[in-house]
Amino acid sequence: MVAKIPSAGKGLAQRTGSSGGLVDYLEKEVQGQWFSLDREDVPAAEVTQTLDKNKRNLGRTDDKYYQVVLAPSQAELRHIGSDPEKLREFTRAAMEQYAANFGKGIEGKDLVYFAKVEHERTTGPADRAVQLGDVEKGQAKEGPQTHIHVIVSRTENMARYTERKKSGELDRKNPYHLSPLTNHKDTQRGVVKGGFERKQYSERAEQAFDKAFGYERPLTETFRYAHTMQHGTPEQCAALRVQAIQEQQAAQQRQAVQQAAVQQSVPKQRQAVPLAAQVQQPAVPVEQRPQLTPTAPEQAPAPKQERIKGPRR
Structure with a gap:
């Protein structure tokens, strides 16, 4: 299991603006089929709009969202038969662990995220085979390559935060800004509390998979x-x-x-089979039975009569 959070970079790895570019890129394999904590088949346009709208107190150059890549191994995929429903179930469990890993007492419903399952991967410049010249860049990789892309807002769920604030459940002045790339790791002192331990998250993602599907790792x-x-x-x-x-x-x-x-146990089974396999011959109807001609009983031969000789004349 690989649970990776790509760092910042150029192009699609640049996260200070709209999420639209990344959303459009992830439409390359199949259109639509985005899902969230409690929804299925969310349109791409709604994914972009919801992510871009969920922000507060972030500067122009601040990250607005992050990407999480969940890549089960081929053994793990065989274990669940690459079932899309199970992959969605695992994704939601992994994002529960993502929320808990910040150490701020939040849950998956305090996040705004959308995810998509992909089944193909191509070779890139970081692949060893490409570096050695054995395969070309952009070539489809062999075997099961199913993985999940998750785009998650940096700001906690503003709608839920506002609702909890009005009800008096929260007394925080501002929503949390949640960065999995922070250098804080379980910080107990100072302005920032909690943090994000990326190694611990990878282990938590593994444990979520094992628990959900009974995988003996x-x-x-x-x-x-x-x-x-x-x-x-x-x-x-x-x-x-x-x-x-x-x-x-x-x-x-x-x-x-x-x-x-x-x-x-095999010999015992073999001995039991002939007894269980005995089949009685079906009874033949009377009218179909061959008619046998009755044989008359043998009569005993008549006793031989002896001739009585008279006197000669």
Whole structure:
């Protein structure tokens, strides 16, 4: 699972103006099919209008929105059959974790976001195969490539904030400005409270997927393992490798026990089959039975009469 929040840049990565350019770009694969926390099939024009309208007290050069990319692995996609409904369910769970990760006591309904599922990806300049010259830039990648793009407003949901403010539920003067690229991480002192721990969010997104779909994630598929292998000390990497080997051996032992149990049950099943498979011959109607001619009982031969000889004349 990859949960990525792209940093600022030029072109579509520039987030200080309208979200319309990014929304239009994400229409490239299929028109429409945007969804939010509680809606489906939101038109692209409404996505842009809603995001651009949800802002307060932001300067001209301030970020107005951010993009979150959720990319399940091919193993994860196989686990859910690339089901679009499950992908939408996961996205909403991941955005609940996005809200909670700021440490400000907010929920998914305090955000304004829209998301879209895409099924194709092309090679880019950052791909190793492109750098080595094995494939060309812009070539479609093989295998399942389903992923989700989320555009989320920097400002918390203004409509909900205003409603809670009027009801007396909130006493904050201004809505939150929520930046996942902030350098604050669980800050407890100063003007800014909370923050956003991006590594922690990646782990929370994984946990949201596993919990939603009962996915048993191997250690080698976790963000913690990948991050440690790339940034950890040699000692940390070695310890995780040992743990991964032990986990793999335990899984192989469980599999061997299960196979042995199945093999032991096979002979019993084979013995039971002939008994269960016995089929009685259907009775033949009387009128269809062959008629047999009755045979007369054999008569005993007549006793042989002896000739009585008289006197000779």
